[in-house]
Amino acid sequence: MRRSWARLRLSALPIVQCALGAALAWFIAHTVVGHTQPFFAPTAAVVSIGISFGARLKRSVELVVGVAVGIGIGDLFITRAGTGVWQIALVVAVAMALAVFLDGGSIITMQAAGSAVLVATLLPPSAGGGFSRMIDALVGGLVGVVVVAAVPLHPLRRARDHAAEILAVMGKSLSDCADGLLEQDPEKIRKALDVARATQPQIDSLRATLEGGREISRISPLYWNSRPRLERIRATADPLDNAVRNTRVLLRRSLTLVNDDEILDLRLIDEVERLGQAVEVVRKMMLADPGEQPDQAEAARVLRTVAKAARPELVAGAGLSAHVVFAQVRSIVIDLMQVCGMKRISAMALLPPTVPNPHVPPED
Numbered sequence: 001m002r003r004s005w006a007r008l009r010l011s012a013l014p015i016v017q018c019a020l021g022a023a024l025a026w027f028i029a030h031t032v033v034g035h036t037q038p039f040f041a042p043t044a045a046v047v048s049i050g051i052s053f054g055a056r057l058k059r060s061v062e063l064v065v066g067v068a069v070g071i072g073i074g075d076l077f078i079t080r081a082g083t084g085v086w087q088i089a090l091v092v093a094v095a096m097a098l099a100v101f102l103d104g105g106s107i108i109t110m111q112a113a114g115s116a117v118l119v120a121t122l123l124p125p126s127a128g129g130g131f132s133r134m135i136d137a138l139v140g141g142l143v144g145v146v147v148v149a150a151v152p153l154h155p156l157r158r159a160r161d162h163a164a165e166i167l168a169v170m171g172k173s174l175s176d177c178a179d180g181l182l183e184q185d186p187e188k189i190r191k192a193l194d195v196a197r198a199t200q201p202q203i204d205s206l207r208a209t210l211e212g213g214r215e216i217s218r219i220s221p222l223y224w225n226s227r228p229r230l231e232r233i234r235a236t237a238d239p240l241d242n243a244v245r246n247t248r249v250l251l252r253r254s255l256t257l258v259n260d261d262e263i264l265d266l267r268l269i270d271e272v273e274r275l276g277q278a279v280e281v282v283r284k285m286m287l288a289d290p291g292e293q294p295d296q297a298e299a300a301r302v303l304r305t306v307a308k309a310a311r312p313e314l315v316a317g318a319g320l321s322a323h324v325v326f327a328q329v330r331s332i333v334i335d336l337m338q339v340c341g342m343k344r345i346s347a348m349a350l351l352p353p354t355v356p357n358p359h360v361p362p363e364d
Contacts, residue, residue, distance in 0.1 A: 044140025
């Protein structure tokens with residue numbers, strides 16, 4: 001029930017947008033344009049707005065083109081060949097083939113097929129001209145864009161929440177991994193690995209949310225000033241994805257390490273634990289508003305502490321899996337520093353060298 005209510009809260013505004021868009025599209029097509037049955041207008045509005053956050057402009061264009069293709073093909077064939085079993089099969093096949101040829105997107109293809117079926121069955125050419133239906137689809141698509149611009153979702157809040165959720169899972173997985181290494185408990189590490197592997201849909205959702213936020217920041221005057229910050233968050237998507245992937249590798253090799261009873265320096269376990277704590281700081285940074293702490297500088301400072309301790313002495317004489325875990329700790333630190341706005345080459349320079357420099361005397 002909690003997950004269901006959470007989904008409903010997250011989709012509340014898109015539902016309101018769809019309801020308003022459908023009603024407004026029907027009103028314009030029926031009252032202003034004068035169409036008696038503007039079926040495609042509210043349908044186009046709902047599809048163009050949708051529950052999903054990203055690519056609404058693209059969906060609107062695909063929908064209008066798909067409806068136009070379906071109606072055009074349907075009117076052409078049904079007017080000349082009539083309505084029947086083989087006519088419906090032919091109309092759907094030709095409409096979908098032409099839609100795939102033009103674009104290949106799922107919306108344009110399905111709308112072309114659906115519109116062709118409607119023309120061939122419920123709304124034959126005798127019930128109204130194809131041109132008026134295309135106008136209805138255009139009205140609905142435009143209304144959808146206007147509603148999104150006038151009643152927009154916050155382009156930053158959802159992206160920050162998605163990124164913070166991913167970082168929360170990542171930080172907990174690393175902390176559980178450290179506990180599993182200390183306790184030699186493979187089941188604890190396995191559970192952490194399973195949870196980390198399940199984050200890919202969240203990462204995909206983050207990318208879609210970022211694209212949707214970018215779209216809203218372009219079409220809605222309310223959020224034009226949010227573009228610079230949105231671009232900074234967009235720049236974190238790839239390094240965050242890399243950090244999660246490297247975390248999965250770390251967890252997988254930690255599981256192998258425990259199963260193989262490899263000797264492990266306790267300082268490396270402490271390093272994994274500190275990395276998990278640093279991820280929590282990065283998560284809080286992602287949610288912080290401008291001027292609040294922790295900011296990017298504070299998060300980077302915590303990560304530099306982890307980086308400084310990631311020295312090759314932690315895996316001196318250790319086996320292959322321990323070396324992989326050590327390498328992944330360093331890679332994750334680099335990824336997270338990029339999330340904090342640092343260039344990759346600068347982040348790499350903060351890590352201790354893995355091969356001692358013969359010209360530098362050893363530390364006491």
